[in-house]
Amino acid sequence: MAQSSQAAGGTQSIPALLLRNASEFGDKPAYREKQFGIWQSWSWKQAEVEVRNLALGLINMGVSEGDFIAIIGNNRPQLYWSMVAAQSVGAIPVPLYQDAAAEEMAYVLDHCGARFVIAEDQEQVDKVLEVQERLHQFEHMIYLDPRGMRKYDHTRLHDFAHVQEQGHAARDELTPELQARRAKLNYDSICVMLYTSGTTGKPKGVVLSNRNIIESAKSSAEFDNLGPGEEVLAYLPMAWVGDFIFSLGQAYWTGFCVNCPESPETTPADLREIGPTYYFAPPRVFETQLTNVMIRMEDAGKLKKWLFDTFMAHAKRVGPDILDGKPVGLMDRLKYMLGDVFIYGPLKNTLGMSNVRVGYTAGEAIGPEIFQFYRSIGINLKQLYGQTEASVFITVQPDGEVRADTVGVPAPGVELKISDTGEVFYRSPGVFEYYYKNAESTADTKDAEGWVATGDAGFIEPDTGHLRIIDRAKDVGKMADGSLFAPKYVENKLKFFPNILEAVVFGNGRDKCMAFINIDMSAVGNWAERNNIAYSSYQELAGHAKVYAAIQAHVEEVNRSIAEDEMLSGCQVHRFLILHKELDADDGEMTRTRKVRRRIIEEKFADLIDALYAGETQKYTETEVTYEDGRKGKISATLEIRDAAIAPIRTQKVAAE
Amino acid sequence: MTQTMQDEGYVTADGRKIGGVMMEMKNITLRFGGVKAITDISFDIRQGEIRAIIGPNGAGKSSMLNVISGFYVPQEGEVFFHGKKRPPMKPFEVARQGIARTFQNIALFEGMTVLDNVMTGRLNYMHTNIVQQAIWGGKAEKEENENREVVEKIIDFLEIQSIRKTPVARLPYGLKKRVELARALAAEPKLLLLDEPMAGMNVEEKEDMSRFILDVNDEFGTTIALIEHDMGVVMDLSDRVVVMDYGKKIGDGTPDEVRNNQAVIDAYLGVSHD
The missing domain is CATH 3.30.300.30 (ANL, C-terminal domain)
Structure with a gap:
């Protein structure tokens, strides 16, 4: 299916994209989640209804424009809807790391002054309740899973489904208000606020506008030819900018389907069942998978072990070249095809990567052997270099120009420059608006012309134009x-x-x-x-x-x-x-x-x-x-x-x- | 404490409503040949409560649980269930009355997957015969789907989705205990008997198990009778506690009452005989 990008006029916000998708893609699945052992799916039409009812419910509860709504939990369709519903009513979603301790949450919740919290389950609710004394602006909390909270004081607690029901019941009265608020959204309105993990000092709230998100999603989707037929598995923390771009930005721009695992522990099995076409993982995940494969091969029978070793050696020699479309001899190609039947194909299937068309890794340096292993068996794994402040993309590796030691060429729309000290600077439509309540840091990071300091030192290879990151600039x-x-x-x-x-x-x-x-x-x-x-x-x-x-x-x-x-x-x-x-x-x-x-x-x-x-x-x-x-x-x-x-x-x- | 069937029950400190008497043991004495395992014990279990039976090793706790589950028939005394005197029954007849249990040393089918093990807990709800099931389709398929739905809800409840298809033999001990609980819950019991649910667990596993026991009681309203060694767990979980020593009841009441009972302290800490 060809991507039918409309004129940017009508689709300047995520809620507007949702409406477009509901009319354009209608019954095509937008979300899937495994529940009770069965994949449940929601079409774009259904997703729009869910989001609308929740948005009405939020207005009903008294959410005002400009309010911050914290969202805490594992990847669940309902939590993605919560973000879009928050945007629809003019509020700003703030997804938080679900594994953060109560103390860390207290800082962020207090810093953004969230009036409302949408939490997944008892565990998250308990954490917020534990620190609520210190949160002066906190008023109400909505939870998805009522289990274990029957006896809780429900003056400030609300069931997700109930909020939706009440919103739906009051639709005649509240719909004009919702439409009015939604109409006000444009490229300059705030799309989301994401907290950087804060390895140095306190976390900073990065404010990203609709322009940042939609432009980044659009150009990156075009770069990799992502269409409405893609399948992704949303399993990385929702508070992380990458998940926001992949599972919301790009999903809404192109209309592809986001699949949520049954639980964090079942992710490998769910990955196999879904077989995503577009896949992202930090190097650690690839490393663990490779180690598991190697350990299991050590225990395999002699014949299998011999087959594996022989064909993997062959794949290492010619696999990456075949993937890059470089000339490879006929005999080598035939042998590779044989290997695909015996080893590579079944291996990819076990890893859940049979259908991966585009795979990315980022976050830290990946070992070249690990990187080459995946590429040699025919998985198009690439590296990208990005930051929360850039709405992810700074540089990406184009198909056919993939190497372990570079992070690729500037992403579409991104300009790069290297300062005298060797630090990498960039400027792009994805560059963040500002750090929330932290003008000083904003000024330190982003200059008047819009150049942003990455804090990393690197250089651009003269002959290929690829960026290489060498170190943290301060080191x-x-x-x-x-x-x-x-x-x-x-x-x-x-x-x-x-x-x-x-x-x-x-x-x-x-x-x-x-x-x-x-x-x-x-x-x-x-x-x-x-x-x-x-x-x-x-x-x-x-x-x-x-x-x-x-x-x-x-x-x-x-x-x-x-x-x-x-x-x-x-x-x-x-x-x-x-x-x-x-x-x-x-x-x-x-x-x-x-x-x-x-x-x-x-x-x-x-x-x-x-x-x-x-x-x-x-x-x-x-x-x-x-x-x-x-x-x-x-x-x-x-x-x-x-x-x-x-x-x-x-x-x-x-x-x- | 009144022992009448008609009383209204009580309300716990955390606001849970406990109903009337569900099961009553009256003057139970159980002998194995010349050995008296249980001597003249009476107590009751009320609707919706978590009732613990504690005591030192060899106090007769497991024997007591086996009397409740109908596995042992006491030589003296009577068991009343929902106000009716229970005649001697086979264990499967007791199960049909809505009583399910777990075992001290896990009794699962090791070669079968978690899912299949939990499905066996639905036995009482399967009515198709072997021929119908072999032919499949129609009634057998519908029945399987209905039962599977109940089982999946329990799997979700106990958070064991990731091991659904794993053979039980490959699981660590703590998880096996949880699977056993899942199988007992699959029978949708009115009364759940847990024989040392936390034995051999580490602190984290105990915390998880405690939460599941409380949640089961809270969500499904299941009445729970449990035997446990870990005093901390017992005191936190249960509404009322029966204390046994050498086959006799030496205490009965709320955790606080039991804690301050001199006979109980002596039994647990020992008394000097000089």
Whole structure:
């Protein structure tokens, strides 16, 4: 079915798109949800009725224009309707992370001053009730699932279906009001407010207009040829901008069907049953799936294992080229087709990806092996780079130009520029309006001309025009000779080796880079077991000569790969050591989300860093550790320091000044 | 406490209405040969309440539950159900009266899926014969669909959708317990007997199970009689508690009354004999 995009005049808001879809697509499914073991579906017409009744119900309850309505829960059709109903009555939906603790919710609910909350179930209702004393503007809460709340005080609690019924009952009286409010919506009215997860400081409320959402949805849908026939599975948090764009923006623009899983635990099974054509997942999901496949293959019979290994090796060689439409020999093609019958096809089916036409991953760096694995069996997995502030899209990879190390070319309508410090800036129709109640941050992030700072450092490859992200801008520094120092770029390369759990690279303002390595106890321990290497502790295993040799090989391989990059070739690791303890959040060396704290590590292990730069080959050190019960102790060790071979640099170092 | 059939019941602290007496045990004595497992015990279970039976090991709790479920027939004493004296019955006849139970050591069909296991709980609601079911279509199919609908609602209620098609043998212990509860609920019982529903569970699993027990009582109005070792759980969950020791009843009342009962404290903490 061809996309029939109407003149933008009549469809300048999500509620307007809903009306368009109800008349244009009518009985075509808009939502599906598995309930009681059966997929229930709602057509666009039915969805419009549900949203209308809820909107009337909201007016009936006294929702005014400009009110904030918080929406909390797992992906459910009713919660998507809630967002559209809120927009229809001129209110602003604020989806919240459903797994947030009550305390975190209190901050956000108070910050936006939500008068109304729509919550999925008892769990979410309880969290809001727990902190309601502190929410001065909070008035009423609507819940979907009444279970367990029979005995609750219902003066401020309302059943979702009941609100709809009351709205429907009062339709004669309230419909003119609803129509009037809906008519006022245009490209400039606020579509949604999304809170950034707040890894640094308090969460910020990103205000996105209808223009932001609809323009982004429109251009990205055209970029990937998304049509009304797509199927998506909505399983990522509703508070995340990606879900809002995929499951609401693009779904309403193109009219495709959004499927909601039965429960978060059933998602893999639901994925298989739905077989989405358009799929999104963070790298973590792909990693877990691949690990599961590999573990299960280890237990498979000999013949199956042989088939798998043979055809996967073949797929690795020719699969990505076939996907990209590059020339591949006839015999290789025939063998690939055979592999598709025996291995790739059934494997894709097991993964629920048989029908995936476009798949995206984003959020963090994905390991190249993982990325290539999916592409080699014929899944068109691509990377994109985006932010809440950009209504997702900054850069995307076009079909046929997919690589593991870049994040693609600027998305349609997006302009990019790289500042003198290497930071990436962008400007697009999707750029957010402002941070709610935070003019200072808005001014810091977005300049008068509409350029937004990403906080990431990167560069545009001159020959392909692809953007490459190297690091967080604040971590990027300069080496003594002025060349670029990007520690996380190197650390990520190191961490892609299963043997390496963590790496910390030093070199800011110095002439050479040095590294601390943490080995991965499970991977290296497994290897030691298979090779009959006895060890009694992490420390002993970390200090083993064979382990050192293996890690040295990894470091040298990383050096070779860095040398190919003229801008970053100064970041090659000259010397390294394997730490005698695992970096731990209890010792303050990492954050609770497992991000290394550079400053603290630099202070704590200053003697080791000095030894690295002084050229010593051994160093005795004592380190204070905190046990899980809070007691402190000391561990001491004599660490070996090794040199790593430096690969020759292809071209002259380019000073970034 | 009055023992008449006509009384109106009472209202609990959290506002739940408890009805009249549903089941009454009068002077029950149960012997296995020369061993007296239960000696002259009387108590009642009221409509809509959560009634706990507690006591140290070997106190006769499980025997008591087996008397209620009709598996054991006491040598002395009488059981009244809905005001009528219950004659000795086979367990399936008791089940037809609306009594379902779970077991201390799980008794599920290990090779069958969760769904099939829960479906077996619907046995009393299936009336087609083996020939009709073999031919399928018509009445058998309609009946299966109706039963499946009830079962799916219970699966949803107990949040076990993700293991619907998993063979029971592959499940961890805590989930098996939940499946057993699901099967008991599938019979849509009026009285649900739970034999140590939390035994061997970790804190989180116990919290989940407690919530399910309260929700079952709240949503379906099911009367629940349970045996439990974990005193914290018992005191939080139940409306009234019977305490047994060496086959005798040594306490009966609300959790607070029982907690302050000297005989109960002695039984649980022991008394010095000097």
